[in-house]
Amino acid sequence: xxxxxxxxxxxxxxxxxxxxxxxxxxxxxxxxxxxxxxxxxxxxxxxxxxxxxxxxxxxxxxxxxxxxxxxxxxxxxxxxxxxxxxxxxxxxxxxxxxxxxxxxxxxxxxxxxxxxxxxxxx
Numbered sequence: 001x002x003x004x005x006x007x008x009x010x011x012x013x014x015x016x017x018x019x020x021x022x023x024x025x026x027x028x029x030x031x032x033x034x035x036x037x038x039x040x041x042x043x044x045x046x047x048x049x050x051x052x053x054x055x056x057x058x059x060x061x062x063x064x065x066x067x068x069x070x071x072x073x074x075x076x077x078x079x080x081x082x083x084x085x086x087x088x089x090x091x092x093x094x095x096x097x098x099x100x101x102x103x104x105x106x107x108x109x110x111x112x113x114x115x116x117x118x119x120x121x122x
Contacts (some may be wrong), residue, residue, distance in 0.1 A: 029074075029075070029076050029077060032076075032077035032080075032114065032117065032118075033067070033074075033077055033080045035113075035117050036077065036080065036081070036085075036113065036114060037063065037064060037067075039113050039117075040056060040059055040060045040063060041057055041059075041060035042056065043056045043097075043099060044056055045097045045098060045099040046097070046098040046099075047059035047095065047096070047097055047106070048095065048096040048097070048098065048103070049062065049088060049093075050088050050090075050091050050093055051093075053098075059097075063084050064084075066083065066084040066085070066089070067080060067083075067084040069084075070083040070084055077114050078111075078114075081107055081110045081111060081114070085106055085107070085110055086106065086107045087107075094106070094107065095107070097109045
């Protein structure tokens with residue numbers, strides 16, 4: 001009888017934790033990706049792709065296009081960054097961003113913003 005009670009409590013606890021813990025839901029993933037796309041567009045930074053510079057709006061449009069192409073592979077915001085915003089699929093050259101005179105890899109810039117965004121949501 002005690003073992004059966006233990007099993008019931010275990011199943012009940014599993015159900016509670018499954019419902020109560022925030023999951024990496026499609027909605028939260030979509031919100032994170034939308035935030036990153038907005039962040040890119042509103043950044044006023046210069047984006048460097050294959051040696052050519054582009055505006056924030058142009059970069060957002062390009063990354064959006066790649067996101068749409070790779071959508072079936074993207075399960076979270078990290079996948080979005082990896083597949084759509086890290087490097088050229090043709091040349092494999094990394095994307096860079098120049099903000100306030102500092103040039104960094106786009107992957108580092110977006111991962112830092114994703115971390116800030118998640119910390120604000122907690």
